[in-house]
Amino acid sequence: MQYFPWSTSAFFVGIGGSLHRATYRFAEDTETSTNLAPSSTDVSYDVNSSYVGVPAGWAWIWESGFSLGLDFGPRFRVRREIAYRNDGTTGGVDSEKRDNTVATLDSLERPVNWGGTGIIGWSF
Numbered sequence: 001m002q003y004f005p006w007s008t009s010a011f012f013v014g015i016g017g018s019l020h021r022a023t024y025r026f027a028e029d030t031e032t033s034t035n036l037a038p039s040s041t042d043v044s045y046d047v048n049s050s051y052v053g054v055p056a057g058w059a060w061i062w063e064s065g066f067s068l069g070l071d072f073g074p075r076f077r078v079r080r081e082i083a084y085r086n087d088g089t090t091g092g093v094d095s096e097k098r099d100n101t102v103a104t105l106d107s108l109e110r111p112v113n114w115g116g117t118g119i120i121g122w123s124f
Contacts, residue, residue, distance in 0.1 A: 026042075029094050055117070059119075067121045068118075
């Protein structure tokens with residue numbers, strides 16, 4: 001949704017939403033793993049994150065129908081869901097190490113992202 005504060009300007013402020021999906025797969029040490037006899041098992045999980053954005057930008061539409069839009073602004077994470085595909089328990093995973101790895105991966109996804117979009121198209 002966009003709001004154009006001036007009728008003669010292409011400048012707008014808006015609000016929007018997006019859904020980000022990611023699948024993480026990694027090998028984690030098992031409980032019986034040692035430095036001399038390392039062993040690991042596969043872990044995989046899906047992450048679904050919802051963001052609400054508050055962009056500001058410009059949207060132009062020429063008489064020919066050619067359109068161009070640019071915006072930039074913050075995107076705030078409002079929801080995050082994790083669903084294990086394989087939590088590694090059947091392979092004897094060291095759950096403490098697995099949870100630390102998941103926490104590290106979680107820390108890479110920031111709760112507030114700054115970014116923008118660009119759109120080129122034809123309007124009719």
